[in-house]
Amino acid sequence: MSGEFDIELPLLLEAIHRKYSYDFRSYAISSLRRRLEQALEHFGCRSLSALQERVLREPEVMRGLLAHLTVQVSEMFRDPSFYLVLRQQVVPYLRTYPSLKLWIPGCATGEEVYSLAILLREEGLLDRSIIYATDINPEALRKAEAGIYELDRIADFSKAYCEAGGRGSLSDYYTAGYNAAVFDKSLRQGVLFSDHSLATDSVFAEVQLVTCRNVLIYFDRVLQDRAVALFRDSLCRKGFLALGAQETLAFSIHAAEFSEFVREEKIYQRR
Amino acid sequence: MGSLIPASQTQGPQAILVGGSAGASEVVSLVLGALPADFATPIVVVIHLPRHRPSALAGALGGKCRLALREPLDKEPLAPATVYLAPPDYHLLIDPGPSFALSVDAPVNFSRPSIDVLFRSAAHVLGPGCAGVLVSGASPDGAHGLRAIQQAGGLVAIQDPNDAAQAAMPEAARALCPDAPILSAQGISQWVQQLSAWQTSPRRGAI
Numbered sequence: 001m002s003g004e005f006d007i008e009l010p011l012l013l014e015a016i017h018r019k020y021s022y023d024f025r026s027y028a029i030s031s032l033r034r035r036l037e038q039a040l041e042h043f044g045c046r047s048l049s050a051l052q053e054r055v056l057r058e059p060e061v062m063r064g065l066l067a068h069l070t071v072q073v074s075e076m077f078r079d080p081s082f083y084l085v086l087r088q089q090v091v092p093y094l095r096t097y098p099s100l101k102l103w104i105p106g107c108a109t110g111e112e113v114y115s116l117a118i119l120l121r122e123e124g125l126l127d128r129s130i131i132y133a134t135d136i137n138p139e140a141l142r143k144a145e146a147g148i149y150e151l152d153r154i155a156d157f158s159k160a161y162c163e164a165g166g167r168g169s170l171s172d173y174y175t176a177g178y179n180a181a182v183f184d185k186s187l188r189q190g191v192l193f194s195d196h197s198l199a200t201d202s203v204f205a206e207v208q209l210v211t212c213r214n215v216l217i218y219f220d221r222v223l224q225d226r227a228v229a230l231f232r233d234s235l236c237r238k239g240f241l242a243l244g245a246q247e248t249l250a251f252s253i254h255a256a257e258f259s260e261f262v263r264e265e266k267i268y269q270r271r
Numbered sequence: 272m273g274s275l276i277p278a279s280q281t282q283g284p285q286a287i288l289v290g291g292s293a294g295a296s297e298v299v300s301l302v303l304g305a306l307p308a309d310f311a312t313p314i315v316v317v318i319h320l321p322r323h324r325p326s327a328l329a330g331a332l333g334g335k336c337r338l339a340l341r342e343p344l345d346k347e348p349l350a351p352a353t354v355y356l357a358p359p360d361y362h363l364l365i366d367p368g369p370s371f372a373l374s375v376d377a378p379v380n381f382s383r384p385s386i387d388v389l390f391r392s393a394a395h396v397l398g399p400g401c402a403g404v405l406v407s408g409a410s411p412d413g414a415h416g417l418r419a420i421q422q423a424g425g426l427v428a429i430q431d432p433n434d435a436a437q438a439a440m441p442e443a444a445r446a447l448c449p450d451a452p453i454l455s456a457q458g459i460s461q462w463v464q465q466l467s468a469w470q471t472s473p474r475r476g477a478i
């Protein structure tokens with residue numbers, strides 16, 4: 001069983017790449033295998049070959065598969081201590097720039113974008129900031145742009161906002177509808193939501209901060225190195241790179257091009 | 272107590288995987304506390320914890336354990352004489368290398384980390400080169416993963432449900448792996464020690 005799966009896997013990824021230009025060939029294998037097993041079940045396919053047949057001929061199957069391959073999981077102010085350190089130790093540097101550009105690759109459904117926008121607003125920096133929020137999943141980008149989240153998630157978000165050093169109440173930034181919280185659209189006035197792949201696209205702007213949290217964990221080391229090179233080439237000298245709580249540059253070929261700024265929070269600074 | 276290692280096994284495991292939830296930390300701390308500082312085989316532990324609680328487990332287990340103990344980072348290679356604890360709010364997987372991989376995919380069996388996710392990936396990547404044990408817990412998580420390890424040729428063991436603080440997890444495992452050895456907490460401790468003793472004993476050359 002698993003023998004055939006492993007033979008078919010690279011063939012499927014190659015087919016997806018040739019037909020749709022989505023490149024999953026260098027993703028971390030064990031996570032990818034899990035997600036494809038789930039996709040097989042979802043589509044009722046016996047094998048990856050059967051799935052490949054459908055993916056090549058039915059674009060809507062590719063759309064569905066994309067949702068499986070790029071699971072959208074995010075939260076506002078995930079790891080509050082990270083946002084606290086960002087506020088207390090990185091913001092003082094950001095303040096010295098007359099205008100700011102920030103990049104959030106793999107922004108998923110936008111929770112991180114609104115978290116950062118709120119933080120910048122409270123620090124008086126949002127008006128002079130441009131935030132590039134990018135992802136490869138168009139459905140996620142649409143949701144990110146809408147900025148509407150289910151009401152039952154808001155209690156957790158509010159708690160994290162406070163722990164992250166929030167100056168007011170999270171409710172200052174949204175209006176509660178029947179079942180959803182609609183975030184204030186002025187928060188995204190300076191945000192550009194756009195399709196961009198860390199696997200296939202290139203640098204598009206010079207930025208002072210990249211926050212790319214829990215995206216690199218889905219890549220193998222070669223693709224991680226590609227992504228980190230993009231971050232390096234996008235960042236100005238002394239610009240900041242923030243990774244997820246369990247991510248590190250320690251195993252990257254580009255490790256020496258960054259210094260550790262706040263080790264515990266995985267915040268790096270370009271040399 | 273006789274040998275728990277079937278003669279058909281010719282090589283020691285590259286990793287020993289331990290899963291549990293409620294009532295597991297006592298057992299795991301007993302097992303780890305009995306291991307010598309030169310215990311070579313890496314040990315990977317998933318114990319379900321309340322989300323967002325910074326891992327108090329390392330403190331609880333670390334005191335008695337002579338081995339290095341830490342939460343692995345993404346892509347970190349498995350190293351000898353080290354105990355790895357799954358970090359809260361991530362799934363922990365084994366990738367070829369072997370090295371660790373993390374994911375924030377949705378919880379499985381209401382758990383992140385999920386024992387099934389770790390065990391299945393290890394079964395796939397390490398095959399007969401991994402050993403798995405499930406101890407006390409109030410969730411069925413881990414049973415399918417344990418079966419996957421067994422089917423891949425790895426050794427497995429289950430804590431005796433009568434000996435466990437919470438029987439649900441070992442019960443579920445026993446239902447899926449009916450021929451796995453059922454051991455007391457002490458028995459599991461010895462089972463783990465044998466896995467490594469047998470691995471580190473020098474190989475005799477052909478005469």
Ligand SMILES: C[S@@+](CC[C@H](N)C(=O)[O-])C[C@H]1O[C@@H](n2cnc3c(N)ncnc32)[C@H](O)[C@@H]1O
Nearest residue numbers: 070074075106108135136137197198199213214
């Ligand atoms: C787990 S989410 C991260 C969410 C958010 N950054 C956070 O920490 O809460 C991972 C995101 O990475 C995106 N992604 C996957 N491959 C990508 C690629 N090659 N380029 C850009 N984004 C990618 C997925 O679509 C998904 O939205």
